[in-house]
Amino acid sequence: DFLIIGAGPAGYTAAIQAAHYGRSVVLFEEKAVGGTCLNVGCIPTKALIHASSFYAGMPAAERCGVHLEGKLDLDRMNAYKEETVITLRSGVESLLKGNKVEIVRGHAFIPSAHHVQCGGTDYEGETILIATGSEPVLPPIPSAQECGLLTSSDLLDLPAHPFTHLAVIGGGVIGCEFANLMLNLGRQVTIIEMKDRILPEMDREISQNLSMLLKRRGAEIRTGAGVTRLEKNRVWIGEKSVDCDAILMAVGRRSSCRDLFPEGLLETDRGSIRVNAEFATNAEGVYACGDCVHGIQLAHYAAACASSIVEKICSGASRIHLDTVPACVYLNQEIACVGRSEEQLKEQGVVYRTGRYSMLGN
Ligand code: FAD
Numbered sequence: 001d002f003l004i005i006g007a008g009p010a011g012y013t014a015a016i017q018a019a020h021y022g023r024s025v026v027l028f029e030e031k032a033v034g035g036t037c038l039n040v041g042c043i044p045t046k047a048l049i050h051a052s053s054f055y056a057g058m059p060a061a062e063r064c065g066v067h068l069e070g071k072l073d074l075d076r077m078n079a080y081k082e083e084t085v086i087t088l089r090s091g092v093e094s095l096l097k098g099n100k101v102e103i104v105r106g107h108a109f110i111p112s113a114h115h116v117q118c119g120g121t122d123y124e125g126e127t128i129l130i131a132t133g134s135e136p137v138l139p140p141i142p143s144a145q146e147c148g149l150l151t152s153s154d155l156l157d158l159p160a161h162p163f164t165h166l167a168v169i170g171g172g173v174i175g176c177e178f179a180n181l182m183l184n185l186g187r188q189v190t191i192i193e194m195k196d197r198i199l200p201e202m203d204r205e206i207s208q209n210l211s212m213l214l215k216r217r218g219a220e221i222r223t224g225a226g227v228t229r230l231e232k233n234r235v236w237i238g239e240k241s242v243d244c245d246a247i248l249m250a251v252g253r254r255s256s257c258r259d260l261f262p263e264g265l266l267e268t269d270r271g272s273i274r275v276n277a278e279f280a281t282n283a284e285g286v287y288a289c290g291d292c293v294h295g296i297q298l299a300h301y302a303a304a305c306a307s308s309i310v311e312k313i314c315s316g317a318s319r320i321h322l323d324t325v326p327a328c329v330y331l332n333q334e335i336a337c338v339g340r341s342e343e344q345l346k347e348q349g350v351v352y353r354t355g356r357y358s359m360l361g362n
Pocket of ligand 1: 007009031034042107131134152256289291302330
């Protein structure tokens with residue numbers, strides 16, 4: 001009944017849900033079950049942030065009378081991250097197996113509506129769900145490719161990168177989370193953001209407070225700073241430069257739908273698969289959701305969209321509301337938000353009230 005491409009949060013959630021409705025499901029995956037989120041995204045980053053926070057928290061422990069002798073063992077920290085990923089991945093694999101979802105390993109291709117090819121076999125199904133996720137963007141900066149830029153996936157292997165000063169290009173969520181992680185490990189960090197503030201999608205007040213907290217911990221933050229050129233270990237912002245010994249490119253992620261369908265079969269919009277409000281593509285029975293379509297790139301949102309598609313197909317309606325999406329930024333000081341930001345409310349002329357309460361008081 002369902003041919004689902006990609007076993008990330010969108011794909012595996014849809015597969016399990018369709019199986020609960022008694023539908024037959026084939027799930028195609030070319031890398032690892034769990035997708036970006038479980039293997040090179042949410043989970044490993046949060047494992048490293050958790051592990052590194054013990055080291056960063058040592059001065060606070062001293063103040064409370066707990067004397068610790070800190071020594072970083074990056075190989076062990078890396079192994080802890082791997083163990084976390086492997087445990088969760090086998091959990092998802094067991095769930096899929098328990099729900100009788102057939103997993104086919106390999107690159108899937110959609111030659112036409114209702115058909116998927118993988119490993120020389122042609123599969124026919126009523127519904128195809130594309131959940132192929134995203135990959136890091138490398139912007140068109142002269143010499144970007146030759147400068148040994150690191151992506152977030154590269155940086156997850158900590159022992160392989162013994163740098164002391166990391167330049168982070170992009171002050172969005174991923175850039176800020178990695179900056180925080182590296183500060184926890186005692187490295188020097190410079191964040192370079194093109195817009196006038198870090199976390200530009202969030203309320204201005206959050207950006208300002210976060211900037212202050214990161215600077216207090218030693219980070220340098222350059223905003224309104226467009227990168228013009230890269231050299232090995234040097235980032236140029238017009239006439240000024242930042243010297244570093246590693247560069248993280250965290251300027252965003254783009255839909256990963258290369259070699260997925262023949263030209264003309266599905267409409268795209270700036271590289272992402274175009275869908276309507278019901279996540280239907282222009283081809284009959286072909287849906288897409290998660291990071292491979294335009295919009296919010298969060299694991300729980302991808303999963304919620306996938307659930308809503310399956311619910312509508314299997315029961316005629318979905319009970320899931322997709323208009324109020326929570327988001328978190330996992331730093332030593334955690335940030336959470338839901339719904340529209342204050343700036344968006346202002347832009348839309350909505351009457352609102354603000355409240356403010358100090359965490360110290362809490
Ligand atoms: P993915 O998880 O990317 O899965 C897509 C899968 O499809 C992949 O496994 C891929 O191998 C497979 N695939 C692609 N093409 C094919 C093909 N042709 N055939 C077969 N298989 C194919 N989100 C949060 O909510 N919280 C966080 O804390 C968070 N932290 C993040 C940290 C980092 C460093 C990154 C990079 C992302 C983070 N995200 C976080 C975002 C989150 O990972 C994504 O929004 C989420 O993984 C999207 O899910 P998806 O199912 O759409 O795609």
